[in-house]
Amino acid sequence: MRIFLRIIESVPIYILLLRIFKRVFARNSKVYSKVEFRELKSSNNFLPILLNIDLPKPIVTNYPDFHFFGENILSFRTKDKPELLNIHTKFLDEITQKITEGYEYFDWQLDVKSGFRFDIRKQFNQQNSEVSSVDIKVPWELGRMQHLSNLSVEILSDKRGVEEYKNQVLDFIGSNPVGMGVQWACSMDAGIRVVNLLLSFDLLFEKLKNDQWFCDLFLSSIDAHARFIFDHLEYKEGLTGNHYLFNLIGLLFAATYLEETVATQQWKSFSIIEIEKEIFKQFFEDGGNIEGSTAYHCLSTEIMIYATSLMLRNGFKPSKEYMKRLYLSGKFIADITKPNYDISQFGDNDSGRLFKFLDNETLNYTNILGAFSGLFSDSIFDKYGEKYPLVKQIIQQLSKEVNYFTPELITKITKTASYNKLKYSKQISIPFNDKINLKDVRFISYSDFGIHLYKSKEFYLAISSISNIKMHHSWGHAHNDKLSFELQVRGKDLVRDSGSYCYTSNAKMRNQFRSTKAHHSIVVGSIEQNKWIEESNWGLFYLDRETRCKVIEATEDSITLQAKYYGIHHIRIFKINSTELIITDYCNKPFEININKFEKYSVGYGVLSNVT
Incomplete structure (x- = not known):
């Protein structure tokens, strides 16, 4: 009761009424436990963007030692396929026929820290996430598929075969029916996943394009991801946050990489309009983020630099104030970065990222500054573009190499008030x-x-x-x-x-x-x-x-x-x-x-x- 009263105090009454109205008159959600929403075939075509990526040499990746919250990715491996509902089992059986013999599956429902396993036979909104000592974020982190960018680079460097990539993608699609289990419990994570799936697929497109069966299944899954996100947007009247930004960038990536249809055009238009609004809602005039955390500032800024690049590719004409606020959000990261490249971690830090390219240093966010160097010509970002040439190239190609120049801003020495010494x-x-x-x-x-x-x-x-x-x-x-x-x-x-x-x-x-x-x-x-x-x-x-x-x-x-x-x-x-x-x-x-x-x-x- 106390938290309800506190929320009433802090949220305007008209916003509360809007939220209550939305809940009471919410449209009926799909029943994912009684329908198979996955399809083997797709009418979509993939539109590659990253056609001329020049991998830096020597290339260093951390894929074999990729960690989630201190746990190695290998700790999620299992020899057993998941036990799905009968309605979903046939699809899994068809997919597993294409998986290489001897492949070890991932246990996508497992919190490896506590040993608790979420229930793949229950819908996303029926997962028990408040069990003592259980951390739902652990399986979520695996399901974001952020390790695929590292795996893709290893494949392009001929350190691994492309079959490992195919196996992992097939494993996820087959083991996680749309709307079922922990991996669909949060649209934010679905957004992160679809972005990482698409970018890694683009990097490997030349090695994948001749496998029509795999490509059809992959594109069908992307379409299903986007439809799920659009049906379950994490929008809150009054004030949104990073979750909504992840929803939007997921839709934007899907709509850009898939051939235009009525649905993709709707996702694209909606996400571009909303992202333009959100930069003014979620970032102050000085470029700082509204969530009161330096790490969350970096997270939301990373979303905005990649989203803006794709928006530019899609014909978006940003205002000067939009680009100024985006620039300042990047400058903020540069300024809070210590000489050893770590940031100060004021406020929460859940180690969240949009991408985890090549390195996985927890407090080092300079790869985001490398991304900014692909869009802004500024000495603040240039050295990080040299350090992260892959990230810079990706931004340049996503945005069609649009480049912005921004003058340096100077902080004034201030005196705002006098004070009396206290007792x-x-x-x-x-x-x-x-x-x-x-x-x-x-x-x-x-x-x-x-x-x-x-x-x-x-x-x-x-x-x-x-x-x-x-x-x-x-x-x-x-x-x-x-x-x-x-x-x-x-x-x-x-x-x-x-x-x-x-x-x-x-x-x-x-x-x-x-x-x-x-x-x-x-x-x-x-x-x-x-x-x-x-x-x-x-x-x-x-x-x-x-x-x-x-x-x-x-x-x-x-x-x-x-x-x-x-x-x-x-x-x-x-x-x-x-x-x-x-x-x-x-x-x-x-x-x-x-x-x-x-x-x-x-x-x-x-x-x-x-x-x-």
């Missing part, structure tokens, strides 16, 4: 092992998103004030990290955010990692910066939206910020010297400084280590 104060110094050159340090601020940086080749300080009231109304991916920070000097992390670790599989750990005590601010008794709700899994993606932050003053070597929540008034001053960072805290109530006290660390979703 209680403490100061701490964090020494550096070597001197830094203060003249090279530049100030960068994304005030809409709420992140402020001081950065040079040898120094990196990022400070969170993520509390914009215009963020997603649940603050579901935000953490209690206000006025917390990350500090790296000469490639060594002196202070780093603890990460996220998990979502629904362990509610206690989920809340620990997003708590005030898990971050590097101050602690006032047991008061959280924003309260959460522990009544259900819904509460694991909700914060009270209590804290308000602002920058009081910023200079070339210092910044003063303010945070207010539940009667607490906190002011924090960061002063950068050549040999140390001095932090001074003022508060109207007794407090403790809480820097480097949380004993756990997660570099990515499902990966846990102790701080040493």
Whole structure:
């Protein structure tokens, strides 16, 4: 009940009424357990795009060692075919006749971490995902088929035969009837999957095109994916999120790669119109994303750069404001990237990506900047295009080599308000092992998103004030990290955010990692910066939206910020010297400084280590 009341407080009443109306008068959904929606034949034709990809040499892939949340892809292998409903078994039997003898199937329903297996004999909306310790994201990650881009590159490099690709695609299509089991439980994952299937198929098209039976089955599956996504869009009145973007890019890829029909034209028109709207709804004017997380910003930005490239190919004429916001979203990633190429992980991090090309480094998102170099002529992105030439080429060919020039933007030093020193104060110094050159340090601020940086080749300080009231109304991916920070000097992390670790599989750990005590601010008794709700899994993606932050003053070597929540008034001053960072805290109530006290660390979703 409490979470319902909180939602009412944070969502305008007309939006709530629209959502209720939509649920009450929702059209009847298909009964997937009583119908076979897969077909062996297809009337569609494939329209290849990536005709002249020049693979960099030497090429390095991580396919044999591809991991999902710390689990190797091989741990999903099984010798047994799935036991489907009778209505779906005939189709599986026909497909398996084409699979190479000795091939080991994937257990697409298995959470390998807990050992729990979801039920392929039940519809997507009947999967029990709230069992204690079970993580539905584990099988989802496998079903996104993101490893296929790595496998495709290995095949093109003659390290593997094309039969392995065919076997895995046939395995998925045969083992996962449309609308059945965990792999169809979220349209977002279906969107990621269809994009990765299409791009990998395009890369291998010359090796696949003569197998007409396989191509027909593949295209029929793509059509079924797009129809499922269109029937189950994750659109919420008032404010959407990354899930809806994945729905849209899935439809856009399918509509672009399949020959034009009434259906594909509908998907194409709809997705282009909606994506153009979403960039203004989901990204602030400074380019930051509305979900309150640096990792989710990278995820949504990756969707937008690939989607925009395909939109341009389809005749889309973007406005200057559209391209400016897209550019700024990429610049945001470049600016929050540390000298060692990791990002600061403020807010949630579920290690989500659209593609996982060649590398799988959890906090390194520079491959997205390589993608930006294919669309924007800018020194910010150019070096990453050289590092990721395959990604750059893909963007260029998807967009028909349209190129944009954008002037450099400069952050102004600001002073917005004065302040009075509060009753209680403490100061701490964090020494550096070597001197830094203060003249090279530049100030960068994304005030809409709420992140402020001081950065040079040898120094990196990022400070969170993520509390914009215009963020997603649940603050579901935000953490209690206000006025917390990350500090790296000469490639060594002196202070780093603890990460996220998990979502629904362990509610206690989920809340620990997003708590005030898990971050590097101050602690006032047991008061959280924003309260959460522990009544259900819904509460694991909700914060009270209590804290308000602002920058009081910023200079070339210092910044003063303010945070207010539940009667607490906190002011924090960061002063950068050549040999140390001095932090001074003022508060109207007794407090403790809480820097480097949380004993756990997660570099990515499902990966846990102790701080040493």
